Amino acid sequence: MDLEDTLLMMPGPVPVAPRVLRAMSKPMINHRSAEFAAIYDDCREILADVYQTKNDIFVISGSGTAGMEAAVGSVVESGDKVVAIENGKFGERFKDLAALYGEVVPLEFEWGTSVDLELVKEKLEAGAKAITLVHNETSAGILNPAAEIGKLAKKHDVLFIMDGVTSLGGDEVKVDEWGVDIAVVGSQKCLAAPPGLAMVSVSEKAFEVMNDVKKRPYYNDLKAYKKSGDKARTETPYTPAIPLFYALQEALHIVKEEGMEARINRHRVLSEAVRAGVAEMNIEMFPQLNEYSQYSNTVSAMKAPEGIDGEDIKGDMKKRGIIVAGGQAHLKGKIFRVGSMGNVTARDVLSTIQGLEIVLKKRGCLDGLGAGVEAANSVIDKL
Known part of the structure; x- marks a missing residue:
């Protein structure tokens, strides 16, 4: 074949546009340079429109799962309760990640069936630090009610962590309006870039919670990404996959043009x-x-x-x-x-x-x- x-x-x-593939062939540059900072800043600016957010956005050299782990691991520690909604494979993955860092309160539905908001409400009323949701569950082809979950999270003052890996860039996502504290997207889905990058938006509320978390991940620590992202010359905390950043920038320009x-x-x-x-x-x-x-x-x-x-x-x-x-x-x-x-x-x-x-x-x-x-x-x- x-x-x-x-x-x-x-x-x-998904298929990648020829101009995106060509962008990956550019020469290597210093990842601590003004040239790289300009690329990173450009990507973050366009991503803010895609996310519909004023929150900070960071790009991790890793798959969407790296972004999911960064989201959970940066705000959850031993003893913290996380309501994990599962109605497909990736909801299950969020549940498994939460179990590594805190105490999971599982809310499981048959894969492909709808989320029962009354049950979500019951779980949150019992107390939790965070709730996880896969917005677009591709394993079952179902779009979950992110806006409604966001309202419940706000009412019960819990962090709302959302996997938008396969919806951001292809469907309506309103991070600020829905009250999403941490939202993750993957490069190889609706944005039509090659695999290998995860983009994560983080609210001020989430950063405040991170200040009290004693044990966060090392590579996927979102506080480290904020520290580097806030520098006068924007950086990532660790060596980025530069060719993938070239590709992401070009793919985002295609998004902006459309x-x-x-x-x-x-x-x-x-x-x-x-x-x-x-x-x-x-x-x-x-x-x-x-x-x-x-x-x-x-x-x-x-x-x-x-x-x-x-x-x-x-x-x-x-x-x-x-x-x-x-x-x-x-x-x-x-x-x-x-x-x-x-x-x-x-x-x-x-x-x-x-x-x-x-x-x-x-x-x-x-x-x-x-x-x-x-x-x-x-x-x-x-x-």
């Missing part, structure tokens, strides 16, 4: 097109929604048709040069997922729906071809 001809339609990493309103609308329309296309194939969406949850606007999770393993669909699509994702953990084989994040285009979505129709017809699930593509295209006409 020729990787250059492969279409990545998974929930990250405009966040247009970018969010494109993600929403294209994910709606995916859902319309699969509906014509009688494929059922996996998430179970309530009034506070929605289908994800950056990845669609579908149940595998009866009698077909989701991994087989994934394999058949790969043979056609289209990479989609399967289910994780106990969902493996039961679902498959189609990403629509980053710089994804209408052509990408239509190619994917067409490929899926062919795959399912060959497996005896469809009588004809074209209905899915036509349904998806009718939605895409909204762009």
Whole structure:
């Protein structure tokens, strides 16, 4: 399989624009120089618009999980209670991270089912220092109620830590309005940069809490990032992945050129097109929604048709040069997922729906071809 001809339609990493790849080939520079500071400052300025925040933003050389650990480890220590909401794989990861640093108060729902806000309220009323939430749970294709969780966190005076790894840059995220104290995003998702960077926004309230935390992480200590970020010439506390910063800056310029309103609308329309296309194939969406949850606007999770393993669909699509994702953990084989994040285009979505129709017809699930593509295209006409 020729990787250059492969279409990545998974929930990250996503295809990277040629100009972003070219940016990575620039010469190395001193990471303690004015040249690097200018790049870092530019990235932080654009990220503030993406986050919709006036809070400090830092860039960690590490994956989104590094950002998640920085968020939890910098404010939680032994004995602190953390309400960890889980309705998918990455909520589980937040729960596991919290257990390393403090005392987890688990709030577990079946993966793909909606968060019960009354249960969240009960847990917070019992007392906690922080609450964690994955805004966009890609393992199950569900968008969780961040705004409502933020209101509850504020009412009970707990820190709100949010994984926005797969929503920031592709869906509406209002960090300040929602009262998010620490929000994490990954470079290889909606921002369409290569993997390897995590961006973290931090509120003043969170910094105040950090002052009393005796044992914070070393590399992922957000206080260390603030100290370096507040210098007259902006720095990171440790050696940054300079080529990835080049790439991030260029990717953020693409975001800025498109405009966040247009970018969010494109993600929403294209994910709606995916859902319309699969509906014509009688494929059922996996998430179970309530009034506070929605289908994800950056990845669609579908149940595998009866009698077909989701991994087989994934394999058949790969043979056609289209990479989609399967289910994780106990969902493996039961679902498959189609990403629509980053710089994804209408052509990408239509190619994917067409490929899926062919795959399912060959497996005896469809009588004809074209209905899915036509349904998806009718939605895409909204762009």
